[in-house]
Amino acid sequence: MTAMTQSTAPRSPASWLKIAPEGLCCAPGGFHIDPVQPVERAVITHGHSDHARPGHGSVLATPETIAIMQARYGDEFPTRYHALPYGEPIRLGEVSLTFAPAGHVLGSAQAALEHAGTRIVVSGDYKRRPDPTCPPFQPMPCDVFVTEATFALPVFRHPSDAHEIGRLLHSLEIFPERAHLVGTYALGKCQRVISLLRQAGYNRPIYMHGALLGLCALYERHGVPLGPLIHVTNQNKAELKGQIVLAPPSAHADRWSRALPDPVVAMASGWMRIKQRAKAGGIELPLVISDHADWDELDRTVDEVGAPEVWITHGREEALVHHLGKKGYRARALALVGFEEEGQ
Amino acid sequence: MQRFAELLEGLVFQPARNGKLRLIETYFREAPDPDRGYGLAALTSSLVFTQAKPALIRGLVEARVDPVLFGWSWDFVGDLAETVALIWPEEASPHPVPHLTEVVETLSTTGKVELPGVLMRWLDAMDATQRWALLKLITGELRVGVSARLAKTALANFGGVDVNEIEELWHGLAPPYLELFAWLEKRGEKPAVDGEASFRPLMLATALEEDETQGLDPADYMAEWKWDGIRVQLAARPGGQRRIFSRTGDDVGRAFPDILERMEFDAVLDGELLVVRGAEVAPFNHLQQRLNRKVVTKAMLTDYPAHVRLYDILRDGEEDLRGLGFEERRRRLEAWYARVRPERMDVSALVPFSSWEELKALREGARENGIEGLMLKRRDSPYLAGRPKGHWFKWKRGALTADTVLMYAQRGSGKRSSYYSDYTFGAWRDGALVPVGKAYFGFTDEELRQLDNWVRNHTTNRFGPVREVEPKLVLEVAFDSVHRSTRHRSGIAMRFPRVHRIRWDKPAEEADRVETLEKMVVE
Ligand SMILES: [Zn+2]
Numbered sequence: 001m002t003a004m005t006q007s008t009a010p011r012s013p014a015s016w017l018k019i020a021p022e023g024l025c026c027a028p029g030g031f032h033i034d035p036v037q038p039v040e041r042a043v044i045t046h047g048h049s050d051h052a053r054p055g056h057g058s059v060l061a062t063p064e065t066i067a068i069m070q071a072r073y074g075d076e077f078p079t080r081y082h083a084l085p086y087g088e089p090i091r092l093g094e095v096s097l098t099f100a101p102a103g104h105v106l107g108s109a110q111a112a113l114e115h116a117g118t119r120i121v122v123s124g125d126y127k128r129r130p131d132p133t134c135p136p137f138q139p140m141p142c143d144v145f146v147t148e149a150t151f152a153l154p155v156f157r158h159p160s161d162a163h164e165i166g167r168l169l170h171s172l173e174i175f176p177e178r179a180h181l182v183g184t185y186a187l188g189k190c191q192r193v194i195s196l197l198r199q200a201g202y203n204r205p206i207y208m209h210g211a212l213l214g215l216c217a218l219y220e221r222h223g224v225p226l227g228p229l230i231h232v233t234n235q236n237k238a239e240l241k242g243q244i245v246l247a248p249p250s251a252h253a254d255r256w257s258r259a260l261p262d263p264v265v266a267m268a269s270g271w272m273r274i275k276q277r278a279k280a281g282g283i284e285l286p287l288v289i290s291d292h293a294d295w296d297e298l299d300r301t302v303d304e305v306g307a308p309e310v311w312i313t314h315g316r317e318e319a320l321v322h323h324l325g326k327k328g329y330r331a332r333a334l335a336l337v338g339f340e341e342e343g344q
Numbered sequence: 345m346q347r348f349a350e351l352l353e354g355l356v357f358q359p360a361r362n363g364k365l366r367l368i369e370t371y372f373r374e375a376p377d378p379d380r381g382y383g384l385a386a387l388t389s390s391l392v393f394t395q396a397k398p399a400l401i402r403g404l405v406e407a408r409v410d411p412v413l414f415g416w417s418w419d420f421v422g423d424l425a426e427t428v429a430l431i432w433p434e435e436a437s438p439h440p441v442p443h444l445t446e447v448v449e450t451l452s453t454t455g456k457v458e459l460p461g462v463l464m465r466w467l468d469a470m471d472a473t474q475r476w477a478l479l480k481l482i483t484g485e486l487r488v489g490v491s492a493r494l495a496k497t498a499l500a501n502f503g504g505v506d507v508n509e510i511e512e513l514w515h516g517l518a519p520p521y522l523e524l525f526a527w528l529e530k531r532g533e534k535p536a537v538d539g540e541a542s543f544r545p546l547m548l549a550t551a552l553e554e555d556e557t558q559g560l561d562p563a564d565y566m567a568e569w570k571w572d573g574i575r576v577q578l579a580a581r582p583g584g585q586r587r588i589f590s591r592t593g594d595d596v597g598r599a600f601p602d603i604l605e606r607m608e609f610d611a612v613l614d615g616e617l618l619v620v621r622g623a624e625v626a627p628f629n630h631l632q633q634r635l636n637r638k639v640v641t642k643a644m645l646t647d648y649p650a651h652v653r654l655y656d657i658l659r660d661g662e663e664d665l666r667g668l669g670f671e672e673r674r675r676r677l678e679a680w681y682a683r684v685r686p687e688r689m690d691v692s693a694l695v696p697f698s699s700w701e702e703l704k705a706l707r708e709g710a711r712e713n714g715i716e717g718l719m720l721k722r723r724d725s726p727y728l729a730g731r732p733k734g735h736w737f738k739w740k741r742g743a744l745t746a747d748t749v750l751m752y753a754q755r756g757s758g759k760r761s762s763y764y765s766d767y768t769f770g771a772w773r774d775g776a777l778v779p780v781g782k783a784y785f786g787f788t789d790e791e792l793r794q795l796d797n798w799v800r801n802h803t804t805n806r807f808g809p810v811r812e813v814e815p816k817l818v819l820e821v822a823f824d825s826v827h828r829s830t831r832h833r834s835g836i837a838m839r840f841p842r843v844h845r846i847r848w849d850k851p852a853e854e855a856d857r858v859e860t861l862e863k864m865v866v867e
Contacts, residue, residue, distance in 0.1 A: 154409065155417045155430035157472065167350075174370050175363070253755060253809075257762050265761055273430065275356060276422055280808055282761045284357050319416055326410070 013118050013144045013309065016095075019335060024122065024146075028115055029095030031060070033122050043097065045124030046108035047072065047187055060084055060092075062099055064107025064222055068187065071218055086135070102126040103137035104291050105188030106219055112140050120144040121305065125314070127290065128297040129161065132195040133188070133224045137301070145307035146334060149315035150292040151270050158270060158294045164287045165196045171264055171285055172242060179207075179240040180285070181263040183249035186212050188291050190246055191219045193268050194226045196289070197244065205230045207240055209247035209256070234259065252282065270294070302329065345470065347375045348383045348444045349477035355488035359757035364490060368498035372525075379444045381520025384499065386448075386481060388492040390519055393451035396459060396482040398424055404464060408433055425483060428467075429476035437468040445520070447478065493592035503528025508545035508729045511593045515542040541585035543577060543593045544612060544658050544666070545729035549719060549736035557700040566671065566723055567695040567703060570716045570738055571653055572628050572825075573618040574635075578652065579659075580607040588617075599634055600650050606687045611680065614656035616692070618714060619648045625714030627866050628839065629827050654681065655692040655719075658727055666727035673727065707741060716824065717741045743822040744864055745844055747855045749777055750817040753799040755809040756784065763792055764799040764811060767843065769819050771834070773858040777815055778834045780861060786822070786842030795846065818847035818855050826864040834858055836865060 017026050023035035031041040038055035045051055045061075047068030052061075054073045058080035059066065066083045084090055086109065089098045094116075099109035102124050110123040121142040128137055151158075172180055184190040190212045197206065205228040208216065216226055230236070232245060237259040251257055252265045267283045270290025278286035293301060302310055302324060310331040312320050317333035324331035351371040358364050368387070372380050385391045405428045406414060414431060421427040442450075447466065454462055463482070467475050480486050493507075496514065500507035505528065516537025517524055526532030576596070577589040586607040588597040597604050600617070619626040619634065626648070633648050634640070657677040658666050665673050674694075681691050695718065697703040707718050717740035725735040748769035756765035766784040770777035787795065798817060805812035822844035829837035836858070 153417050153420055154413050155421055155427060157430065157434065159472065174366055253762055255762060262759060274421055275426055278357060282755060282757055282809060284359065284363070284758070286357065316416075319413055322412055323410070 013120055016115055017113065017120055017122075017144075024334075026092075026095060026113060026115075029092040029097065029113065031092055033111060034124065041092075043111055044069070045102065045111060045122065046105055048105070048125065048185075051124065058082070060090070060097075062086065062107045062109050065109070066107075067218060067222070068107060068215070071214055100138040100140055101135040103128065103131060103134060106134045106191070106222060106224065108134060108188075110138075110140065112142065118143045120146065121307070122146040123148065123301075125150070125292055126301075127293045128301060129158070131192055131291075132199060133191045133219060139301065139304040142305055142307045144309045144311060145302060145305045146311045146313065147298060147302065147320075148292065149298065149312045149317050149320050151290065151294050152298055152312070152316040152320040154295045154319075156270060156273055156294045157296055158273070158288050158290050161196050161289055162200065164268075164289050165193075165200045168197075168244070168266060168285065168287060169200060169202065171266075172244070175264055176242045177261070179243055179245050179260045179263045181245045181247060181252055181257060181260060181265050182287070183252060183265070183267040183269075183283075184212070184246050186215050186248060189268055189289070191216060191224060191226060192291070193246065193287075193289065194229070195224065198225075198227050202244070203227060204243070207232045207236075207243050207245040209245070209251055211248050212246055299323070345441055345444050345447065345474045345477065347371060348379065348386070349474040351383065352477045352480065352486065352488050353473055355490055358489075360759070361494065363758070364494060365498045365501060368490070368495060369502045372499065372502045375444075377522055377525060378520035381522060381525060382444050382448045384495060384521060385519035386444075386486065387488075387490050387495040391448060391481075393448065393482075394454060394456060394459060395484045396463065396479075398483060400460060401425070401428055401463075401479060401483070404428075404460060404467070405431065425479035425485075426476055429472050429479055432467050432472075432475055434471075435468070437465075439465050439469040441469050441471075441474060442466055447481070448519070451482065491592055492594045496593070499524075499528065509534075511543050511545045513537050513542070514593065515587065515595070541579040541581050541587045541612075543579065543587070543589045545593070546575065546577065546591050546614065547656075547727050547729065547736060548591075548731040549738040550731055550733060552720065552737035552739045560700075560720075562697065562699055562703070564722055564724075565720045566674070567697055568655060568692050568719045568721070569695060569710070570719045570740065571616040571618060571625070571692070572714050572716045573616040573625075573631055573653070576615060576617045576652065577658075578603070578607055578611075578613045578615065580609050580611065582608075582610045596635075599640060601640060602645050602650050603652060603688060606689070609684050609686060610661050611657060611684075612659040613652075613654050613677075614658060615652045615654040615689070618651050618653060620651035621649060627714075627827055628825075629829070629837075650688065652689045653692045654689055656727065669724040669726065670721045671723040703739075707739065710741075740824075743824060743844075744826070745820055745822045746771065746780075746861055747818050747820050747847060747850065748780060749815050749852045749855045750799075750813055750819055751777055751779055751815060753795075753811050753813060760792075763796045765792055765796070767795070767819065769821060770815075771856050771858045771861055773834075778858055779832070780834045780836060780858065781821065781823070781838040781841040783819075783821055783841045783843050786844060787846070791843075791846060816852050818850040818852055819843050820845040820847055825866055826861055828865055834861075836861055 016028050022032050022037040022039050024033040031043050032039045033043045034045055034051040035042050040057040042056035043060045044065055047065050052069050054076040056078055058078055060082045063083035066081055070077050084099055086099050086101055089096050096114045098112045102108040102110045104125040110121055113120045119142040121140050125148050126137050184193050194206055208229050208231055220226055241261045264284050266285035266287055268287040268289040270292055271277045272286030272288045310324055310329050311334040313334040321331045354367045355364055409431055417431050418427045496510045497507045500510050513535055523535040527534050575591040580586040586604050587595050588600055590596050619630040630648050657673055657680055660680055720737040722735050748771055750767055751770045752768040753764035754766040756763055768779050768782050770779045799811055799813055802814040803811045804814055821841050823838040823841040825839045827837050
């Protein structure tokens with residue numbers, strides 16, 4: 001039996017994991033990963049809306065991601081789902097699947113797929129620096145590593161989170177009469193910024209746009225303490241001098257922000273590294289805080305997992321293909337349809 | 345370098361004047377001597393050292409980084425200094441991050457040959473923001489939206505003194521301004537400055553509305569034409585310093601060597617810088633050809649000859665004349681001019697009059713180039729810094745107006761970042777609208793709210809912060825004049841356009857045509 005397996009040449013990875021119109025398809029396992037269109041069986045790496053879309057027949061994801069999707073999609077979430085914790089293998093058709101932490105947001109997972117003697121790791125979105133709101137990325141040796149490339153240009157080297165939070169707190173000292181309106185994505189970035197502020201010793205209440213409150217409560221239920229949060233209402237809006245207010249990224253351009261006392265408009269995003277991007281968005285205080293790997297982290301991660309073959313998706317494939325090619329990897333772009341540039 | 349780099353970065357993103365002032369004041373409070381003095385010098389363009397050319401910086405980075413990746417990155421980022429700052433490999437450096445003082449002092453003694461090695465060592469030791477600030481500094485292109493005047497105002501706020509006190513001292517001081525900071529922190533005497541061609545803060549006029557002449561006696565005032573040029577102060581000492589200051593105290597002499605070389609006198613004069621050919625004043629945009637140029641070519645000197653029309657004298661030799669009344673100073677100016685006769689300069693003529701009606705008729709009759717209206721000066725006014733009430737008035741000709749159609753609106757910055765507050769408007773040509781100008785003031789807060797609402801409800805297209813709107817709303821815009829322009833599709837450009845009235849009532853088809861505006865062009 002053992003001799004038989006060894007003598008069978010492993011089928012090429014691209015023959016059993018490939019791009020289909022619906023997204024990345026694993027035929028021998030009978031599922032799609034982060035499909036962009038409704039499918040019968042979906043494996044979801046994390047809860048961001050460009051990965052976790054509604055309308056699938058059944059969903060396999062980590063318990064946290066399932067909870068996030070239920071909170072976001074309500075009745076549209078399928079009744080058939082499987083909550084699979086990190087590190088527990090599951091058999092799907094002819095494929096064995098295991099989730100490992102991706103360090104991106106709460107519940108984010110890499111999917112390790114094993115079939116025909118080959119292991120492919122689909123890492124989803126990930127980052128490598130410590131994040132108090134989710135467990136760290138766990139490198140897994142593999143034959144093919146599928147990586148994101150959101151910030152795959154060497155100009156993207158995120159500074160330390162503590163440094164960026166320090167800049168926010170310094171601005172509060174310089175402009176104590178102004179509200180500090182920080183744009184954050186509702187899932188992940190928002191809770192991370194709050195946690196980083198708490199780590200920096202900022203214990204005052206943080207004021208929240210209503211759209212962010214639901215996921216904050218969910219994080220707290222999953223054991224991520226966020227400290228005192230206060231909902232911004234029309235009644236208290238004018239009283240927020242010298243306070244930190246978190247809101248979705250577009251809120252500063254909305255009428256919602258008007259009653260705030262002369263807000264300093266800040267934004268927490270990896271794109272804030274590029275001055276022109278920040279200026280074009282009308283940002284006065286850009287905070288380079290990202291939930292995606294920067295260039296150095298992408299480079300280091302590929303070296304750590306040791307896969308001779310790397311498939312690149314979600315961003316600037318060409319630069320990473322070029323760079324990894326020079327280092328001797330077989331690197332190529334995995335042209336995924338329907339995935340937009342995710343930001344943050 | 346850390347604090348200075350953070351200051352520059354903060355200034356780049358800070359849209360509001362008050363916000364910029366606050367950032368600079370904070371820097372003066374937090375940074376030590378002599379760093380903050382060199383920081384002040386950088387903001388006021390008072391540093392002199394060997395600058396690095398972009399090609400040198402590019403060479404340094406391409407020796408360190410894969411040129412293909414560098415090229416893609418530069419395409420993506422757009423700005424060379426920023427790209428290099430971000431892409432520079434970060435490895436542990438044996439060198440500490442240099443202080444701003446070390447950077448400035450080293451650069452002032454470093455020749456072109458050693459410069460690359462020095463830069464490389466610094467870039468290795470710094471973080472991305474520091475590298476960016478260093479590269480901006482050594483290429484001589486800070487571009488953080490801070491004038492020398494603004495930096496001095498922040499300094500005045502920091503020390504709790506009048507900015508004019510700083511202006512008077514300024515050109516007698518040099519970086520790193522230790523004495524100045526000591527005085528501002530009440531640790532030392534006010535620095536003594538004399539024998540210098542230093543700036544005297546200007547006396548400015550207030551606007552006079554039509555009905556305000558009633559309470560004024562025409563016999564108390566003298567009138568001159570108001571010239572459409574640039575207010576300058578000429579300050580010269582014999583055998584040495586010669587300076588041409590702008591109204592904000594910036595030294596603009598480098599752009600006007602044709603004036604500087606003729607300042608062989610010992611006086612401080614106030615006047616209007618113009619381009620004059622023969623006896624004729626050229627339109628303002630001819631003068632603009634001479635401004636903000638690093639290199640003044642021979643052709644520019646010939647094609648756009650500069651001229652100063654003098655209207656006041658503040659110092660004659662050792663004698664400070666600012667305490668005298670205007671009429672007396674004027675006599676002194678005429679006597680001085682008759683004695684010295686500098687080329688490329690003349691004395692602004694007085695406009696005799698006996699009643700306000702007569703003067704008003706003269707004003708409306710004068711439509712030639714270079715005249716914006718009239719200046720009224722009280723005969724007995726001393727020369728006072730700032731904008732004292734009741735002494736000098738500018739009495740402009742009525743503004744021109746046109747009915748235009750709102751085409752695009754852009755979100756403002758700072759307090760206006762949630763409002764569409766910058767408006768591009770157009771006029772008709774062959775049945776289509778052609779943009780003819782841009783205005784972002786002239787309306788009340790309430791009107792801004794209404795305009796913002798209208799823009800949001802009539803958007804047809806979005807491009808980043810800009811919205812294209814249905815061509816339906818008529819804006820009556822006011823402007824001072826119209827000029828030909830090859831940079832605009834309409835072929836014309838307005839001076840000081842502002843929203844005069846929102847014509848909610850008027851159908852867009854009845855707005856003005858481009859031809860109507862062309863007829864207003866001053867040739
Ligand atoms: Zn994501």
